[in-house]
Amino acid sequence: VLVAPCGYGLADAVAQAHAVVDVLGADLHAGCAVHAVDAGGFVTRPGPRVVDAVEALAAAWHPAAASAAGVTPRPGVVAAVRPA
Numbered sequence: 001v002l003v004a005p006c007g008y009g010l011a012d013a014v015a016q017a018h019a020v021v022d023v024l025g026a027d028l029h030a031g032c033a034v035h036a037v038d039a040g041g042f043v044t045r046p047g048p049r050v051v052d053a054v055e056a057l058a059a060a061w062h063p064a065a066a067s068a069a070g071v072t073p074r075p076g077v078v079a080a081v082r083p084a
Helices: 010-027 049-061 063-068
Strands: 034-037 078-082
Touching: 010 034, 010 078, 034 049, 049 063, 049 078
Parallel strands: none
Antiparallel strands: 034 078
């Protein structure tokens, strides 16, 4: 699950992601990861920073593949709220 509320920075997105986990509770699959992203800075506005968001998401969702591809994610873009 990716929580990327429009206009929210990472800290506020993390708070929203925790709320999603609380609401879904037992309905959330045991192996389902939940990540929050700084949508206001990296997702909702088109521009070069979209690449930073894609790299950070790739590293969060597929760390081995991202590492093998030489992707070094920019810090502060994505936070794991609930690891898989």
